[in-house]
Structure formats: C-alpha cells, structure tokens
Amino acid sequence: MKTLLYVVVASLFVSACVPPAYCSKKPVGKARREDIPYIKCQVCEKLAKQLYHQVQKKQAEIAPKKISEYQIIEIAENVCNLKKAEGDWILQIDIVENEDRLELVEQDSEGQCNSECKTIEQACQEVIGYSDTDVAEYLYKSKPDIDSLLKYFCKDLTEACSTKPPPVPKDRAPGEPFVPKSAKEAEMDRLLKSMEGMPGAPGMKMYSREDLMNMNNFGEGGDDEDEEEDDEAGFPSKLGKVLREKESGSDWKQKLRKGISDGAMTLKKHANRVSNQLRQWWRGKKAGTTKKGQKTGKSEL
Incomplete structure (x- = not known):
C-alpha cells in the first residue's frame, strides 16, 4: 500500500508543481510512411552495420567476459527505438533527394528529429520486425563478419534488399533540411534519455530539453511555513539551476542526479506521512466498529 501511495503522491506532485505551459513540447514530425519503400534497403544495411558495431562495442566494454545472447537481444530490441541510446544513430542520418532516388547520408553530428x-525509425522497425531474436541468435552463434551479416539480414532473413526500390515520384514534396544539434543539446538529450525510468525521477519524461533550460523560475523559491513544501516546490527549480551551471564547469550531471535523489526523498517522506495518517484513520474506524458491535451484543442480552 505504501508503494501505491508513493506513486500517487509522486504523480500529484509532478502535475502540481509544473505549470501546464512547461509540460508542452515542440511538435514532433510524423513519419512519412510513403517514403519507406524507397529507403528500406538502405535502412536495413545501416541497421545491420549498427548491430555489428554495437555488439562489438558491448563486447569490448565487458571484456574479458563474453557477451551473452540476452545482451545481444537487448541491443536488437532497442536499435530502432529513438527513445533508447541504441537508436541514437538514426539522428545522424539525412534523407537526400537524388533525381528519382532517396539516399541516406550520414552526417558528422546528430540532428534535430x-x-x-x-521515417527512418519507422522503416527500421518494419525491417527488423519480429526478426530481432533471430538476428541476435545469428550474431551470438555464428559470430559473422559484417558482410556476412548484411547478406543474411537484408537478403535472407528480412528480404529488405531482395528487390530494387521503386523510383521516387516527381511530385514528391521534399523533406526538411538537416539541422544539426549543438554538442550541448546532444549531451542534454542523452542525459534526459538515460534518466527515463530512473527511480526518483517519475516526472522527467514530462520535461523536454527546452523545458528544463527555459524555465524562468528555475532556482527561485519563496518563503513558506512548511519546510517540506518548500523542498517539493523547489525540486524542478534546482534541476534548472544545475543545468545552467554547466557553463561554469561544475559537475552538473552529478548535481542533477543528486537533485532528483533529494526530490525522491521528499516524496517518500510525504508518502509515509499520508500512509501513517491513513493507518491511524483506519485503526480509529476499526476500533469504533468493534465498540459498536460490543454495545449491540450487550443490548440483545
């Protein structure tokens, strides 16, 4: 019951302390599904290379231990998901019109999504489909080189490159230009992505990078008679202050995580207080019911 109360209180706190304007995010473009047939094979080839390199990278990180099949499956499950670090490679791809073809051109930095x-994310998900465990098993057991993986994955398993892509219609509307992120923006996005699902950060998904950087009241707090309410109200403000302190060379990542941890402790205290009040109320109600039953029994005698 205490866990349930904690979740409820955390949700109420996040929704109450963040003004509605701060929860709004920039509109995100929708996938152009009609473009997928023109880029499907290229996406498959880049996806296969990503699987190969990410497995190699993971193996190097955990050496001398050997990478497990489960770890490879986890990479395969996340590699087409922009919400996961394994899907960051998609942000470096630009779709370029070249006569009657669309080409995927890799850029030097991540771009705005x-x-x-x-569209690339959607094409990637369609290519891998339910084949993530199959390609993971192949990588684990066969340990192929990159050319063998490309052939197996894009021609044999998914057949994404079994036919030539159709020509692009002449009246196709051109896509948006590639807009690179600054190094600071990319680092901020990776940090926010890494904190999704982190205990003590129940509402981080409500904040975009722009929300956190642009809140005017970050770091500002008023006097309040209730110290715990001050802590709760100041939680998002502390986050913004920490984010801006990056420019001064402070260890902002550590401070940001500490701010989240402190906020979690405040929420836990509040949940415990509510839980105690509910227990006391229930005991009082139960005691009253027992006394009433005893009086009824005596009157019947």
Missing part, C-alpha cells in the same frame, strides 16, 4: 528522423 523531424519527419525524416521518424
């Missing part, structure tokens, strides 16, 4: 980014 628009409809092209979403």
Whole structure:
C-alpha cells in the first residue's frame, strides 16, 4: 500500500508543481510512411552495420567476459527505438533527394528529429520486425563478419534488399533540411534519455530539453511555513539551476542526479506521512466498529 501511495503522491506532485505551459513540447514530425519503400534497403544495411558495431562495442566494454545472447537481444530490441541510446544513430542520418532516388547520408553530428528522423525509425522497425531474436541468435552463434551479416539480414532473413526500390515520384514534396544539434543539446538529450525510468525521477519524461533550460523560475523559491513544501516546490527549480551551471564547469550531471535523489526523498517522506495518517484513520474506524458491535451484543442480552 505504501508503494501505491508513493506513486500517487509522486504523480500529484509532478502535475502540481509544473505549470501546464512547461509540460508542452515542440511538435514532433510524423513519419512519412510513403517514403519507406524507397529507403528500406538502405535502412536495413545501416541497421545491420549498427548491430555489428554495437555488439562489438558491448563486447569490448565487458571484456574479458563474453557477451551473452540476452545482451545481444537487448541491443536488437532497442536499435530502432529513438527513445533508447541504441537508436541514437538514426539522428545522424539525412534523407537526400537524388533525381528519382532517396539516399541516406550520414552526417558528422546528430540532428534535430523531424519527419525524416521518424521515417527512418519507422522503416527500421518494419525491417527488423519480429526478426530481432533471430538476428541476435545469428550474431551470438555464428559470430559473422559484417558482410556476412548484411547478406543474411537484408537478403535472407528480412528480404529488405531482395528487390530494387521503386523510383521516387516527381511530385514528391521534399523533406526538411538537416539541422544539426549543438554538442550541448546532444549531451542534454542523452542525459534526459538515460534518466527515463530512473527511480526518483517519475516526472522527467514530462520535461523536454527546452523545458528544463527555459524555465524562468528555475532556482527561485519563496518563503513558506512548511519546510517540506518548500523542498517539493523547489525540486524542478534546482534541476534548472544545475543545468545552467554547466557553463561554469561544475559537475552538473552529478548535481542533477543528486537533485532528483533529494526530490525522491521528499516524496517518500510525504508518502509515509499520508500512509501513517491513513493507518491511524483506519485503526480509529476499526476500533469504533468493534465498540459498536460490543454495545449491540450487550443490548440483545
């Protein structure tokens, strides 16, 4: 019951302390599904290379231990998901019109995610489909080189490159230009992504990078008679202050995580207080019911 109360209180706190204007995010472009047939094979080839390199990277990180099949499956499940770190490669791809073809051109840095980014993600998900465990098993057991993986994955398993892509219609509307992120923006997005699902950060998904950086009241707090309410109200403000302190060279990542941890402790205290009040109320009600039953029994005698 205490866990349930904690979740409820956390949800109420997040919704109460963040003004509605701060929860709004920039509109995200939608995938252009009609473009997928023109880029499907290229997406498959880049996806296969990502699977190969990410498995190699994971193996190097955990050496001398050997990578497990489960770890490879986890990579395969996340590699087409922009919400996961394994899907960050999609942000570096630009769709370029070249006569009657669409080409995927890799850029030097990550770009803002628009409809092209979403289209590549959608194409990637369609390519891998339910084959994530199959390709993971192949990588684990066969340990192929990159050329063998490309052939197996894009021609044999998914057949994404079994036929030539159709020509692009002449009246196709051109896509958006590639807009690179600054190094600071990319780092901020990776940090927010890494904190999704983190205990003590129940409402981080409500904040975009722009929300956190642009809140005017970050770091500002008023006097309040209730100290715990001050802590709760100041939680998002502390986050914004920490984010801005990056410019001064402070360890902002550590401070940000500490701010989240402190906020979690405040929420836990509040949940415990509510839980105690409910227990006392229930005991009083139960005691009253027992006394009433005893009086009824005596009157019947």
